Amino acid sequence: MSTNNKSAPKRRVTVGLMWHSLGSGNLGVGALTESNIAIVRGVAEKLGLALRFVVLGTSDAGVPELAAELRAAGHELEVTRIRVFRREFREAVRRCDLVLDIGEGDSFADIYGLKRFMFYWLSKNIVCLLGKPLILSPQTIGPFDGAIARILAQQVMRRCARVFARDNLSTAYLKQLGISGNVDEAIDVAFRLPFIRPARPADGRxxxxxxxxxxxxxxxxxxxxxxxxxxxxxxxxxxxxxxxxxxxxxxxxxxxxxxxxxxxxxxxxxxxxxxxxxxxxxxxxxxxxxxxxxxxxxxxxxxxxxxxxxxxxxxxxxxxxxxxxxxxxxxxxxxxxxxxxxxxxxxxxxxxxxxxxxxxxxxxxxxxxxxxxxxxxLVAERITRYEDVLARALVKG
CATH class of the missing domain: 3.40.50.2000 (Glycogen Phosphorylase B;)
Structure with a gap:
């Protein structure tokens, strides 16, 4: 009698989404988060994997509709506010097989002040110290105008499993910083944000x-x-x-x-x-x-x-x-x-x-x-490049 493979439990991989947010009033940050979830989910489902997403961001607000959509497909979603110095953050990271850090799109820089930069830098180092593979999802990297920020950024990016720039200016900047061996270039993940095209009124306007x-x-x-x-x-x-x-x-x-x-x-x-x-x-x-x-x-x-x-x-x-x-x-x-x-x-x-x-x-x-x-x-080709790296990381996870 043959075995029904569909009834076999899927291996579950826990993916941390660091510096993502579902509760930001800036819909651009939400777009990055929901798009990255959609991309990772698509890759995992092709591999026959179930996912547990752990969103680690500046808000603990969730989106019940998104959680329900994921649950219906056999995935899970939890949202935790990042408090870098608290034990809860380290415990959340320990539960992850893989961490994707999107830096809210353009926040891994010192243009917003050294204090903010330090939170982003420290959180990355904690992930690496806990032995979790860290991928910087496609984002703008830098600038790091201050010498301290520049040195610290170089240090932590060398520890990342992969660093994805979302544009050629960021890639060139990474080369100036001497970061090259683990660098790739894709595009903003928000190009993959799901949408429904509305019906057009036939009024000619x-x-x-x-x-x-x-x-x-x-x-x-x-x-x-x-x-x-x-x-x-x-x-x-x-x-x-x-x-x-x-x-x-x-x-x-x-x-x-x-x-x-x-x-x-x-x-x-x-x-x-x-x-x-x-x-x-x-x-x-x-x-x-x-x-x-x-x-x-x-x-x-x-x-x-x-x-x-x-x-x-x-x-x-x-x-x-x-x-x-x-x-x-x-x-x-x-x-x-x-x-x-x-x-x-x-x-x-x-x-x-x-x-x-x-x-x-x-x-x-x-x-x-x-x-x-x-x-x-070209966007499709660049996102495929990102998906290929994710596929390899999820299989290892």
Missing amino acids: VRVGINVSGLLFNGGYTGNNQFGLSIDYAATLRALLADLSARPEVEVHLVSHVIEPHMPIEDDVHAAKILATEFPGVILSPVFTRPSEAKSYIAGMDFFTGARMHACIAAFSTGVPVVPMAYSRKFNGLFGTLGYAHVADCKVESQVQVLKRIDDALRAREQVKQQVDVALQ
Whole structure:
């Protein structure tokens, strides 16, 4: 009598997801987390493995819908807030067979201060000291402008099983640091965030999505052009909205991607509402609770522009022509790696140049979409590279 292999219990592998978060008001961080879960899950299911995900981040908030989805597929999900100096953190790491650290996308750097850097550095070393293989999932690496941070970053990255850059600028930077033997280059995992494309109304209107960064709108945390922009960001958005609002064929949607009602300086919703009162013809997007909701909404646009990188990735990965409004090297690195030139550099270009870039791409959106589609083939190849490393690590786990 033959044995039914489907009834045989699957080997379970515990994967720690360090510096990921399901409860962040920044949907970009949530997008990284849910996307990495989707990628690892896909690899594991091809290998016939069951997974226990342990999310180790800055919040202990979970997503019940995601937990239910994973449970229905035979996987488990638990969420623990990182407290690096507490025993609970070490115990959580000990239960892991493998740890993936995404550094919240761009936080393994000292641009946010040495204290924050030290938490990221120490947590990585604890994982290595406990003998757990540590993979840095695709992310922006650096910069490390201070000598202390640079030396410490070199030390811990040499201990990692693999270091994935998400763009060629980060790879070049790693080479400058002398880190090469365990380095690979993929792409931002959020390209794999699941979404549902909405039905399109047959009214012939051109739907233009604009992500308003509350942080840039308010001049950064300092309120005084903290990021050194070459434009007045708020004035540029007002000029853009004045232009688009005067076009009867255009329907403008203000799409928020960072939802922080208790931190108005960061909150996209607050900034979008201010602009909506000045331009009453625009449409405010819903206040999203999951990054996949935002991506599904953005997928219904004909064109998109914005200063939150993961809002732009949501557009790009759904085939929507997009002009990212770059305020840091992470934009130029990511989209430049894909050979995509339709990026407005808000640290170099003037308001006239930025608005012209957006207008030119909007008018030529069909041709721009073709370039997006070509670049998405490269995205698929790069994520496959990451999946292959994960497959080998999961088999060992």
